[in-house]
Every structure is written in C-alpha cells, then in structure tokens.
Amino acid sequence: MNQFKHEPALQKESRLTPTNPSGGLALVLASGGMDSCVTAAIANQQHDMAFLHPNYGQRTEKRELKAFNEVADFYRVKRRLVVNVEHLTQIGGSSLTDETIEVAPADLNRKGIPTSYVPFRNANILSIAVSWAEVIGAVKIFVGAVEEDSSGYPDCRKEFYEAFNRVINLGTRPETHIEIVTPVIGMKKSEIVQKGQELGAPFHLTWSCYQTEEIACGVCDSCALRLRGFQLAGIEDPVPYMTRPVYP
Numbered sequence: 001m002n003q004f005k006h007e008p009a010l011q012k013e014s015r016l017t018p019t020n021p022s023g024g025l026a027l028v029l030a031s032g033g034m035d036s037c038v039t040a041a042i043a044n045q046q047h048d049m050a051f052l053h054p055n056y057g058q059r060t061e062k063r064e065l066k067a068f069n070e071v072a073d074f075y076r077v078k079r080r081l082v083v084n085v086e087h088l089t090q091i092g093g094s095s096l097t098d099e100t101i102e103v104a105p106a107d108l109n110r111k112g113i114p115t116s117y118v119p120f121r122n123a124n125i126l127s128i129a130v131s132w133a134e135v136i137g138a139v140k141i142f143v144g145a146v147e148e149d150s151s152g153y154p155d156c157r158k159e160f161y162e163a164f165n166r167v168i169n170l171g172t173r174p175e176t177h178i179e180i181v182t183p184v185i186g187m188k189k190s191e192i193v194q195k196g197q198e199l200g201a202p203f204h205l206t207w208s209c210y211q212t213e214e215i216a217c218g219v220c221d222s223c224a225l226r227l228r229g230f231q232l233a234g235i236e237d238p239v240p241y242m243t244r245p246v247y248p
Helices: 034-043 061-074 087-091 121-136 158-171 189-199 221-233
Strands: 025-029 048-055 079-084 140-142 179-181
Touching (some): 025 121, 034 048, 034 140, 034 189, 048 061, 048 121, 189 221
Parallel strands (some): 048 079
16 A cells, blocks of 8 residues: 555645745655644744644544645645554544544643544554655655644653654764644643734644544534634634533
C-alpha cells in the first residue's frame, strides 16, 4: 500500500491578500480543526506554506480531510501531503481509533487524560513532518497544539515540543535548520477564536467534532472546548451543531 499521497490543490478563488514568503517555507500540520486553522493564519503572515494532514483511522477521518482541503484551498496552498498513519488504528487504545471504546461526553473539569488521547500520536506525525520538511527545505513546522485550555494530552505540552526540537537538531543533516513553532500553545480557546477572527481565519470550513461527520455533536470534549471558546469570545461559531450547550 502506498502510504503517502499527494492531494492536488484545487484552483479556487481566495479572499486573502497574497502570502508573504519573506520568512521562508513553513510546513503546517493541518488537521482541519480550529486550532490548526488559526495556526495556519498566523504562519501565513510571514511564510509561504505547505500543508501536511494525517489520516490515522479516526472516527471523523473523511470529514477532517474535507476540512483540510477546503482550508488549504482558502489559503491557496499548492503543496500538500496526506499521510496514512494506519498503524495508530492497529495499535488502538483511543476512543478516536477504536470503535469499542466510547467517546466520553464532555467534562471540562476532568483532571485525567481522556479516552480520546491517541498514544504518542503527535510524535509519529512530527517525525513524518520533519522528514518532509527536510526534503522540501522548510524552515519551520507550525503545530496548533494547545496546552492551557485543552483536553490535557501529554503530547500537547510545551516541554514536549522543546524536546522534539532537540531531536530534530540531532537527527537531521548539519545544514538542516528546522524549528517546530507552536504559536497558540499558551492561549485559551477564546483567545484562539479572537486571534482567528482578527486574521480572517475560515472557521466555517473547519471541523472539530470527535464523533460525527455531518453535524457536530456539541457534547464531546472537542466540541465543548470549541463552543466554550466561541461563547467566551462573544462570537458565533459558524459550524452547525446537533445541540449547542452553554459551557461555563
């Protein structure tokens, strides 16, 4: 099976001013979700962009891929790579990849790690991203990880990305200089919404729900965090929901 697939860029009119490539080429890990979309909007200010998207057997894989391509179209990203990281499904251990594990309802006061955590997922994806970045000459890898106001995944911590930057330095060519950048990692979701609004990020094209692909459920952790962010920012979330609870 060919695990690496290039997705052709669709020619679609963008509402953006031309990308400013003065900062060099940046590779953006684009899940199709809100955080990675705002991260792309930030990267777009100073960089030409390439987008990488992982399919790993998640419940909403098709819907996330659709969001990825639509966000990429919006930013006129021609260089795209979709990777099939199917071994994460075979490994299991997450409600996102194992149908026998229920997606837990939202609990924004939870202290432990939720069932939606995919074991060491970000390290797997980052390794692929570094390989591609080294080949295409990218100087930055932008990741929309959030630590402060998130589900508490251990591979979304600032220290994790600092450590991975050291791994990149040790494991690539001497002339290679690639840095992982996490511009929203210390932000609250409401601040991410506000930043996206400021930069004109296409929230209407994104998808965050963990368990449905037609209309967002509104009650999983990801929907709850997103909805609370929009509610605290005083901005209407343009994505349709089955139910829109008010989250404290």
